[in-house]
Amino acid sequence: MEERCENCIVRKFNALRAMSKEELKAVSDSKVSRKVKKGEVIFDEGEKLNGIYCVRGGVSKLAKLSPNGKDQIVKLASKGEVLGQRSVVAEENSNLSATAVSDMEMCFIPKEAIISTLHKNPDFTYEVLRHMAHDLKEADDVIVNMSQKTVKERIAEALIYMKNNFGEDKEGYLALVLSREDIANVVGTATESCIRILSEFKKKGLIKTSGKRMAILEARKLQDLADGF
Amino acid sequence: MEERCENCIVRKFNALRAMSKEELKAVSDSKVSRKVKKGEVIFDEGEKLNGIYCVRGGVSKLAKLSPNGKDQIVKLASKGEVLGQRSVVAEENSNLSATAVSDMEMCFIPKEAIISTLHKNPDFTYEVLRHMAHDLKEADDVIVNMSQKTVKERIAEALIYMKNNFGEDKEGYLALVLSREDIANVVGTATESCIRILSEFKKKGLIKTSGKRMAILEARKLQDLADGF
DNA sequence: GAGAAAAGATGACACTTGTCAGCTTTTAAA
């Protein structure tokens, strides 16, 4: 027997918290829990989404294929975040693909329950709106970073971001383990350039690595680097 | 005597169209019309906004100052678009600055009228949400372009964008006249690089110029360039 | 209309970054 949305703690982090008991009950009755293995595709760019995915655990990358054949990772989504929200709201096919970068646990919620609540409950709609406003601000910030910062600055920033948003394990390694290629796709550079710069950071003692795992040793210096000093 | 919002055609292009007669009346009673001269700043980054600006005519650039001291233009807004919407919805200070790039005519609407409607009229909230969803998609696309395309491709794209979104005058020149510096700030490059590439386009017969005015001669070829061919 | 200021243009040069090629290490599968 699966947990019901009414009792789900993850809901506190997203717009579902603004739903009424009845609405939540309807959502819970129609939702489908699903486990996704690392590397598995949740949905593809251009796909018609019939609902949203509420992330209960694990991390997903939202990416878009550029004309030159490279994936650009636009956002990393984890616990509490909702995938496909934008597409369902706009009634458009998905603009991004979603892929699990770690094993994930999520709930699929058919769009009908969401859309009908959007039409009836202004508190919920407002809450979704506020979340989207936040996403939009973040996206604008990414645009500025992408166009004005060097690759080295962006990689330093990505490392800090990973530490702040996904934390570290007991040994001090970043909890989120990404391949060099994924990191390169986050900052929009070639995999080789990414590797080279990470090697440089390692040489300078800013980070250390153990297999694919990475640990930040000098957060302050990395932050300064990211800020262009 | 100024025009009332109820009769304003510009409203058709934005979320205000979902307001009820009464709500619209309240907005109209509290709004302040304002003319802004080219180059004038409408609001600054970090500023607290007490309302939104509904653009009736002219064009504005929304920009953000990057740590290295360069302005990145994130969006160009014209007739029908609403400035400051994101900040008012999120109840945050502005993330971007807004500056007129041509003489403008706009209405300032105090945030109270907007926020109270957001709480009461789900149709309006939904409509604002849909617009923001659209903006978010556009922002994601910009992220991909910025990180994956060359400066030349981005400039070609910017020219096409200017033609499609702001049109041409009778002589075939782009209706929106931007300085080389502004174009550079849209595509995120140095002014000199921008000038150099525009000169190259001119030499190749893709565009022609007359003072600051520019005309697109070979839209197809520019489009191919923008797409990386 | 003259003079000043802003914008546009161009060359030289250095630095950043991407590409290709080859090699080593790690991971996963048989």
Next chain:
DNA sequence: TTTAAAAGCTGACAAGTGTCATCTTTTCTC
């Protein structure tokens, strides 16, 4: 455990782009 595949790494080199300096043209102001 062996083997194959994937990921990580490094060097060489070319192309792309930013910076600085200088000059010309356009625009604005008095």
